[in-house]
Amino acid sequence: MAGPEKLSAKLTLPGGKEASLPVVVGTEDEHAVDIRALRNETGYITLDTGYMNTGSTTSSITYLDGEQGILRYRGYSIEELAEHSDFVEVSYLLINGKLPTKAERASFSTALTRHSLIHEDMHQFFAGFPPTSHPMAILSAMVTSLSAYYPDSLDRNSSVDLHITRILSKVRTIAAFSYKKSIGQPLIYPKNSLKYCANFLHMMFAVPSEDYDVSPVLEKALNQLLILHADHEQNCSTSTVRMVGSSGANLYAAIAGGILALWGPLHGGANQAVIEMLEEIRASGGDSKKFVEDVKNKRDNRRLMGFGHRVYKNYDPRAKILKKMCDEVLAHLGIKDPLLDIAKSMEEIALKDDYFISKKLYPNVDFYSGIIYRAMGIPTNMFTVMFALGRLPGWIAHWKEMVEDKDTKIGRPRQIYTGEKLRKYVPIDNR
Secondary structure, three states, X not given: OOOOOOOEEEEEOHHHOEEEEEEEEOOOXXXXXXXXXXXXXXXXXXXXXXXOOXXXXXXXXXXXXXXXXXXXXXXXXXXHHHHHOOHHHHHHHHHHOOOOOHHHHHHHHHHHHHOOOOOHHXXXXXXXOOOOOOHHHHHHHHHHHHHHHOHHHHOOOOOHHHHHHHHHHHHHHHHHHHHHHHHOOOOOOOOOOOOXXXXXXXXXXXXXXXOOOOOHHHHHHHHHHHHHHOOOOOOHHHHHHHHHHOOOOOHHHHHHHHHHHHOOOOOOOHHHHHHHHHHHHHHOOOOHXXXXXXXXXXXXXXXXXXXXXXXXXXXXXXXXXXXHHHHHHXXXXXXXOHHHHHHHHHHHHHHHOHHHHHXXXXXXXXXXXXXXXXXXOOOHHHHHHHXXXXXXXXXXXXXXXXXXXXXXXXXXXXXXXXXXXXXXOOOHHHO
């Protein structure tokens, strides 16, 4: 029986040089030209600023079709996972490649509960941060410090599964502690009787002198929010995790690198930028139509945040889920948030305007997530921390996939030098 046809691409270069390059085809019929041998054979490299058209790896974790608005984790649609699954199960799916059996799910949940506490000595670190510390600064520093408490992580032959369980559970506790530190409240320890998301809400909002009952609606909302952020292919922070991990750095160091990459306002800070934009519109009278016109005409440096995406050229499937969830959460809490009204008005205007349609600027995941977090009582400086908590299983899955791949090489991009040619050194007295 004949095997699949081997495809190749021919590249013609100056001077009559030619290169025959293999074509790699993915399971969803994605095509890539394999240029790994290009430099050795021709002396040429490719130049792709921002890696907008460069595949850095093959991966079996997430499929994303930006043209069609499709997002799938391990083959499962994001719509079905958000509706029927929860964050712990999706974490297991991303990390292990399959949905867990009932026994596997119970064992995984028990392990997460068992490892939810952090070492008591780490409390001194929290005490040492100034009151003005951003929660992301605390989170990244504390995650890095975990490798000091688990030095076996430096041994690549140590239990990967144990380190994965530790970091997936402890980051939730560190994130909640970071928030408590930022507002000057005492730290609240996790409760073994609560599930993953409920436990996080308990650590965030409980106080020692009062009982705190976790709302099932808010617990479901948090599960959905974290699921929708759990992975998104080779984005900036995930690529950073892979790049750091390719050097042989331990899991905690690689995840800390991802957290720091996520901190940037062009990545994880985008939902905070949406809230700030909506607040600006409300403060100036709430005229969303005028704001949209200002954006179109480039007046006053106005930018439309929460619309458009580097990958999606269609409606972000995660935004559709969040829009519905936003209504449910606000109705449950009895909140009438004027920012939601402004957001819906802006979406309605933009979806009918040829300017935005022609540029394929549709609402993305950041457009509604900030409003939901705000309604839940999570402040804007914690939004990126929430993003990190959600993205954690995706980062872990990509790190695990990378270290298990025998073809992995240390990340080392090339460049085209544009500086000075060779110059002769001139002594300082002669300059």
